Amino acid sequence: MRNRSFRRLLKQAKTLLQNKGIKEPAASSEHLLAAILGVKRTDLWLVPEIPQTTLKKFDRLLRLMIEKRMPLAYILKNQDFMGLPIGLKSRVTFIPRPETELLVETAVREIKKQHNASTVLPLPLDGGGQGGGEIYKSRNYKHGSRLDIADIGTGSGCIALALWTFLKDAYQVRLWASDISKAAIGMARKNAEKLRCPRKSVRWFCGRLLEPLPRTVKLDTVVSNPPYIPERELKNLPQEVSLWEPRRAYLAGPDGLSVIRPLIVQASARLKPGGLLAMEFGYRQADSICKLLEKSGFLNIKFLNDYENRPRVVLAKSSFIG
Ligand SMILES: C[S@@+](CC[C@H](N)C(=O)[O-])C[C@H]1O[C@@H](n2cnc3c(N)ncnc32)[C@H](O)[C@@H]1O
Numbered sequence: 651m652r653n654r655s656f657r658r659l660l661k662q663a664k665t666l667l668q669n670k671g672i673k674e675p676a677a678s679s680e681h682l683l684a685a686i687l688g689v690k691r692t693d694l695w696l697v698p699e700i701p702q703t704t705l706k707k708f709d710r711l712l713r714l715m716i717e718k719r720m721p722l723a724y725i726l727k728n729q730d731f732m733g734l735p736i737g738l739k740s741r742v743t744f745i746p747r748p749e750t751e752l753l754v755e756t757a758v759r760e761i762k763k764q765h766n767a768s769t770v771l772p773l774p775l776d777g778g779g780q781g782g783g784e785i786y787k788s789r790n791y792k793h794g795s796r797l798d799i800a801d802i803g804t805g806s807g808c809i810a811l812a813l814w815t816f817l818k819d820a821y822q823v824r825l826w827a828s829d830i831s832k833a834a835i836g837m838a839r840k841n842a843e844k845l846r847c848p849r850k851s852v853r854w855f856c857g858r859l860l861e862p863l864p865r866t867v868k869l870d871t872v873v874s875n876p877p878y879i880p881e882r883e884l885k886n887l888p889q890e891v892s893l894w895e896p897r898r899a900y901l902a903g904p905d906g907l908s909v910i911r912p913l914i915v916q917a918s919a920r921l922k923p924g925g926l927l928a929m930e931f932g933y934r935q936a937d938s939i940c941k942l943l944e945k946s947g948f949l950n951i952k953f954l955n956d957y958e959n960r961p962r963v964v965l966a967k968s969s970f971i972g
Pocket residue numbers: 743744745746747750802803804805806807808809828829830831834857858859875876877898899900909
């Protein structure tokens with residue numbers, strides 16, 4: 651590529667990516683060029699001239715996206731999640747998705763609603779279940795009171811770190827984050843350091859689901875974006891996912907529920923009465939999830955739709971019984 655105007659250069663890159671079926675070709679080209687130049691995407695137009703070395707690097711990285719199908723977030727080793735820069739590594743940490751921002755936004759809203767001056771807790775009367783049959787008892791959470799929140803399957807740590815960021819001014823939050831991958835936990839710790847998150851605010855554990863968390867800790871909230879894709883769907887996934895993202899981050903047995911099943915059971919045992927479970931899941935799994943939650947005694951089960959209007963996030967309250 652010869653040195654030429656930004657507009658022409660970016661237009662050419664966009665067309666190249668578009669023709670090869672790369673998603674968001676215009677934004678991807680701009681992000682990539684801005685990252686190479688070390689400027690913000692909005693300041694690209696202020697750069698007086700593109701050095702020859704930059705052009706070469708831009709060319710090489712575009713080819714990596716096109717020929718090797720490497721996702722831009724892994725090339726940049728970084729992804730924005732709710733305004734936070736999250737460091738990533740291919741085949742180690744899953745790339746945070748927009749649905750997960752919806753999960754965190756919803757969880758934060760619900761936590762704030764549940765834990766203000768006069769919090770109400772659901773009590774099961776006639777068997778509980780979805781919707782009615784409850785009376786309410788108040789429990790006084792004061793502003794600034796301590797909250798124990800778990801992020802299960804934390805990966806890059808994006809959920810735990812976003813929850814800490816958005817709740818730390820209102821509560822004394824203690825986050826308990828776990829992942830089965832030691833390498834992912836290493837990356838999450840680095841992200842926490844970069845964001846200057848104190849060690850006592852988020853504690854990182856390697857292990858299965860809630861098992862590595864100290865037994866004595868009873869949780870106010872469990873948030874999770876677990877793996878939920880059925881294994882048979884692997885062949886239909888884009889190469890950007892199947893070649894570069896860690897498989898155990900998204901594959902979950904024959905029906906996609908092999909991690910969610912024990913997660914629901916363990917969450918019900920570790921949540922305080924009335925504690926909140928907020929979880930992301932696959933868009934065809936709402937019915938199965940509802941049954942699993944009811945079986946574990948969860949109440950007030952509420953589903954939320956993603957930006958394509960499909961149910962992708964569930965909120966449920968742990969019951970007093972069980
Ligand atoms: C879909 S990724 C989510 C990562 C991150 N929380 C996010 O939202 O971007 C699922 C994560 O769960 C982890 N995981 C899979 N099975 C697990 C298990 N049994 N116990 C704990 N973590 C698990 C994977 O390593 C992966 O990091």
